[in-house]
Amino acid sequence: MEAPMQKTVHQPSKRSTKDERLTFKQMIKSNMRSYSMVIALVLIMLLFQLLTGGILLRPLNITNLILQNSYILVLAVGMMLVIITGHIDLSVGSVAAFVGALAGILMVQHHVPVWMTVLICLVLGALIGAWQGFWVAYVKIPAFIVTLAGMLLFRGLTMVILEGQSIAPFPKTFQNISSGFLPDLFNGGSLHLFTLVVGLAISVLFIALEWRKRNGQKKYGFAVSPAPVFGIKMAVIVAVIMIFSYILATYEGIPTILVILAALIIAYSFVANRTVVGRHIYAIGGNEKAAQLSGIKTKRVTFWVFVNMGVLAALSGLIFAARLNAATPKAGNLFELDAIAACFIGGASAYGGVGTIGGAIIGGLVMGVMNNGMSLLGLGIDWQQAIKGLVLLAAVAFDIYNKNKAA
Amino acid sequence: MCAFILEMRGITKQFPGVKALDNVNLKVREGEIHALCGENGAGKSTLMKVLSGVYPYGTYDGEILFKGEVCKFKDIKQSEQLGIVIIHQELALIPYLSIAENIFLGNERAKKGVINWNETFAQTKELLQKVGLDESPHTLVGQLGVGKQQLVEIAKALSKEVKLLILDEPTAALNEDDSENLLNLLLEFKKQGLSAIIISHKLNEIAKVADSITILRDGKTIETLDMKRDEVTEDRIIRGMVGRDLTNRYPTRTPKIGEVIFEVKNWTVHHPVYPERKVIDNVHLSIRRGEIVGIAGLMGAGRTELAMSIFGRSYGKKISGEIWKNGAKIDVSDVSKAIANGIAYVTEDRKGNGLILMEDIRKNITLSRLGKISNHFVVDENKEIIESERFRNQFKIKTPSVFQKAEALSGGNQQKVVLSKWIFAEPDILILDEPTRGIDVGAKYEIYTIIHQLANAGKGILMISSELPEILGMCDRIYVMSEGRITGEVVREEATQEKLMRLMTKTAIREGV
Numbered sequence: 052m053e054a055p056m057q058k059t060v061h062q063p064s065k066r067s068t069k070d071e072r073l074t075f076k077q078m079i080k081s082n083m084r085s086y087s088m089v090i091a092l093v094l095i096m097l098l099f100q101l102l103t104g105g106i107l108l109r110p111l112n113i114t115n116l117i118l119q120n121s122y123i124l125v126l127a128v129g130m131m132l133v134i135i136t137g138h139i140d141l142s143v144g145s146v147a148a149f150v151g152a153l154a155g156i157l158m159v160q161h162h163v164p165v166w167m168t169v170l171i172c173l174v175l176g177a178l179i180g181a182w183q184g185f186w187v188a189y190v191k192i193p194a195f196i197v198t199l200a201g202m203l204l205f206r207g208l209t210m211v212i213l214e215g216q217s218i219a220p221f222p223k224t225f226q227n228i229s230s231g232f233l234p235d236l237f238n239g240g241s242l243h244l245f246t247l248v249v250g251l252a253i254s255v256l257f258i259a260l261e262w263r264k265r266n267g268q269k270k271y272g273f274a275v276s277p278a279p280v281f282g283i284k285m286a287v288i289v290a291v292i293m294i295f296s297y298i299l300a301t302y303e304g305i306p307t308i309l310v311i312l313a314a315l316i317i318a319y320s321f322v323a324n325r326t327v328v329g330r331h332i333y334a335i336g337g338n339e340k341a342a343q344l345s346g347i348k349t350k351r352v353t354f355w356v357f358v359n360m361g362v363l364a365a366l367s368g369l370i371f372a373a374r375l376n377a378a379t380p381k382a383g384n385l386f387e388l389d390a391i392a393a394c395f396i397g398g399a400s401a402y403g404g405v406g407t408i409g410g411a412i413i414g415g416l417v418m419g420v421m422n423n424g425m426s427l428l429g430l431g432i433d434w435q436q437a438i439k440g441l442v443l444l445a446a447v448a449f450d451i452y453n454k455n456k457a458a
Numbered sequence: 459m460c461a462f463i464l465e466m467r468g469i470t471k472q473f474p475g476v477k478a479l480d481n482v483n484l485k486v487r488e489g490e491i492h493a494l495c496g497e498n499g500a501g502k503s504t505l506m507k508v509l510s511g512v513y514p515y516g517t518y519d520g521e522i523l524f525k526g527e528v529c530k531f532k533d534i535k536q537s538e539q540l541g542i543v544i545i546h547q548e549l550a551l552i553p554y555l556s557i558a559e560n561i562f563l564g565n566e567r568a569k570k571g572v573i574n575w576n577e578t579f580a581q582t583k584e585l586l587q588k589v590g591l592d593e594s595p596h597t598l599v600g601q602l603g604v605g606k607q608q609l610v611e612i613a614k615a616l617s618k619e620v621k622l623l624i625l626d627e628p629t630a631a632l633n634e635d636d637s638e639n640l641l642n643l644l645l646e647f648k649k650q651g652l653s654a655i656i657i658s659h660k661l662n663e664i665a666k667v668a669d670s671i672t673i674l675r676d677g678k679t680i681e682t683l684d685m686k687r688d689e690v691t692e693d694r695i696i697r698g699m700v701g702r703d704l705t706n707r708y709p710t711r712t713p714k715i716g717e718v719i720f721e722v723k724n725w726t727v728h729h730p731v732y733p734e735r736k737v738i739d740n741v742h743l744s745i746r747r748g749e750i751v752g753i754a755g756l757m758g759a760g761r762t763e764l765a766m767s768i769f770g771r772s773y774g775k776k777i778s779g780e781i782w783k784n785g786a787k788i789d790v791s792d793v794s795k796a797i798a799n800g801i802a803y804v805t806e807d808r809k810g811n812g813l814i815l816m817e818d819i820r821k822n823i824t825l826s827r828l829g830k831i832s833n834h835f836v837v838d839e840n841k842e843i844i845e846s847e848r849f850r851n852q853f854k855i856k857t858p859s860v861f862q863k864a865e866a867l868s869g870g871n872q873q874k875v876v877l878s879k880w881i882f883a884e885p886d887i888l889i890l891d892e893p894t895r896g897i898d899v900g901a902k903y904e905i906y907t908i909i910h911q912l913a914n915a916g917k918g919i920l921m922i923s924s925e926l927p928e929i930l931g932m933c934d935r936i937y938v939m940s941e942g943r944i945t946g947e948v949v950r951e952e953a954t955q956e957k958l959m960r961l962m963t964k965t966a967i968r969e970g971v
Contacts, residue, residue, distance in 0.1 A: 268840065271843070326837060327835045327837060328835065330821065330825065333817065333821075334814055334817070334821075334825055337816050337817050338810075340810060341810075341812055341813060342825070343772070345879070346770070346797040347794075347825075348792075348794065404816050404817070
């Protein structure tokens with residue numbers, strides 16, 4: 052009777068050293084997906100850099116890439132949360148068009164100030180989100196159907212209020228949302244010095260935050276990555292930030308829209324990873340019944356996820372209208388599918404509960420770089436669509452293959 | 459000596475990092491019922507998956523002989539062709555199809571792809587007679603209870619001309635009557651020459667039906683016992699399974715019972731879909747500080763419904779009645795209010811309702827009370843790791859780290875995570891619904907110990923269980939339910955299985971007369 056008892060006492064201590072290595076291995080394994088997408092993005096960029104003879108990474112084109120994809124990325128951030136809760140939103144493209152149309156009517160026809168228009172439009176987005184969230188969360192109609200209805204409804208309403216016409220042009224201040232740049236406070240001449248300073252500041256801030264996190268973990272006695280690994284990781288990230296800011300600095304500097312995007316990404320990543328609400332969103336997607344029995348107000352959280360999607364769809368509509376400098380009935384066409392594709396390429400699960408904001412951004416960039424690269428190569432829109440479809444399928448197939456291998 | 463219908467020799471199955479089976483031998487005689495015992499994680503299910511071809515030939519070492527011939531199954535289809543049919547613990551029937559459609563699913567009575575429905579229904583009728591199920595072949599499976607569904611599974615196996623039937627925990631979800639019925643059916647088939655392997659945690663059932671027992675522990679064959687020749691007692695089997703004597707299956711405890719802390723008064727609940735039906739009828743009950751109160755009852759007596767309706771009205775409609783705690787009426791109109799008032803409900807369905815399987819253990823543990831480790835709605839992950847590590851050590855949850863996903867754990871360890879989750883919420887009243895369902899003897903003992911610790915810490919425990927010995931072994935006081943009503947209240951000293959069983963069937967008998 053003694054022997055087996057002793058064995059169980061000994062095991063934990065003997066195992067603990069192995070544990071840390073195990074968790075490290077597991078960390079790599081569980082992050083495989085996000086790493087592999089980053090690697091895929093880098094490879095795609097290198098491929099097009101070669102094929103286009105170096106045009107892709109030119110400062111002008113990089114800036115263009117950001118401007119071109121901003122409205123999809125904004126949608127992808129909201130869509131990721133919707134998909135994590137186990138739903139889908141097909142209406143975002145139509146909502147973006149509707150909001151853009153309203154902005155046009157308010158500013159161009161009724162001369163409402165820009166700030167007030169933006170405010171009204173975002174509130175309208177929230178109301179639309181609340182409308183759809185109500186049917187999904189409280190009446191329990193599948194989101195696919197509610198938002199399919201919304202897609203038709205808001206596309207129709209867009210055409211009704213625009214009477215089939217486009218409205219243009221917008222005031223300059225409004226256009227600046229998507230085509231403005233931060234001014235150079237330091238007058239760096241041909242090189243946009245302010246951009247470099249911002250890049251440097253971000254690098255320092257990033258290292259400081261990572262350092263604090265590492266020290267916190269040390270304080271609690273958790274295993275941290277060895278100092279050289281940490282150092283290399285920091286060096287690589289700082290190098291990427293600095294090269295990126297240098298590229299921007301040699302053109303016009305930091306686009307206004309990049310600041311908005313960065314703020315959204317940081318805020319939403321924080322909400323998803325670190326807050327109670329974020330945990331609740333993942334829990335609902337993972338197992339709604341268990342979440343409910345854990346005291347989570349599943350209906351209310353789902354409702355607010357849709358409200359949030361509505362606001363972001365409105366923002367996306369504004370950005371697009373500002374970029375196009377017109378409100379048109381056809382705006383936002385197929386945006387929903389680009390945003391959904393970005394989420395699934397970025398590692399979301401169609402069954403809910405899995406996905407990251409960072410993944411959505413990476414997925415969106417993969418799509419964006421491919422769009423841009425193929426356009427530079429002079430590939431027709433027909434082939435672009437076909438290839439994008441295959442890439443979406445390949446990314447998800449790769450995901451499933453990895454999961455099956457792990458099981 | 460009878461010939462062996464099945465011989466598995468030196469089976470070794472390796473998963474990355476673990477040896478699930480290590481040189482396992484299993485011999486089953488023609489026409490016997492062979493029980494396979496072992497704790498969860500001992501390798502029983504893996505062995506059966508090797509046998510049925512879920513793990514194809516080549517992914518394991520060793521050989522399988524069926525009726526003296528070496529078999530190299532590539533998939534389940536091949537093993538089924540030889541008459542090896544496995545019925546899994548989780549039933550694999552499609553609720554929206556009829557009994558007949560389910561039985562012949564994948565094995566349709568068809569010519570050139572066109573189904574002959576007359577033949578299908580005629581054969582189904584025959585099969586249903588064989589298993590003693592008095593239902594129309596047209597009945598949808600979803601309308602049947604679990605017990606009857608189990609019989610449909612067996613009929614399905616028979617339709618495949620089964621020679622060796624493998625049953626994985628066939629009675630885990632069944633009540634006593636249905637279990638009895640099923641076991642008798644097995645004995646009946648044995649007389650007709652069918653061989654069977656049965657995996658079960660219920661040792662009394664094994665003692666009833668098995669001819670021989672093979673015990674696995676940690677992926678190794680420990681011994682094979684002959685029920686007739688060897689003197690096999692339940693304790694003997696347990697010793698083989700856990701490698702040590704379990705002299706007492708329930709830990710001892712001296713109850714320190716205080717004042718009444720929790721009361722349910724005039725509690726009535728109606729069915730969520732058929733609101734005219736009363737599921738819980740005017741129930742009164744009370745729990746005192748440090749007391750373990752049991753609820754006994756047959757399946758369908760309304761025990762889970764009672765518990766869930768109390769826990770934030772998670773079940774039912776038109777609920778009336780009052781909940782009192784520490785002498786004051788409390789509001790439990792939704793789950794978060796129930797939790798805030800110090801009530802916890804540990805579900806009977808840990809995978810469906812208890813855990814988020816795809817999430818880390820630590821996130822599961824903290825979910826019901828994230829506020830405790832948060833600062834202005836921001837989760838402190840370092841604190842979370844420390845808190846969940848504490849539970850991992852205290853309850854000996856077998857896992858390399860709290861970053862492990864809940865789905866990777868065995869049943870007993872998953873149950874410990876669910877318990878940790880609710881203990882983390884710091885409740886005063888814990889409602890435990892079948893806290894040891896489907897977990898092995900060793901883990902059960904650990905769970906019992908945890909329950910005792912909770913009671914000793916002054917919490918009130920309400921424990922629902924379908925296993926009468928467990929109710930008798932654990933509870934200070936027992937309420938018996940039947941058809942939504944409390945039919946009796948028995949204190950520990952006066953409780954016997956017979957007495958409880960009489961109360962559990964009380965209404966049914968009265969109506970039967």
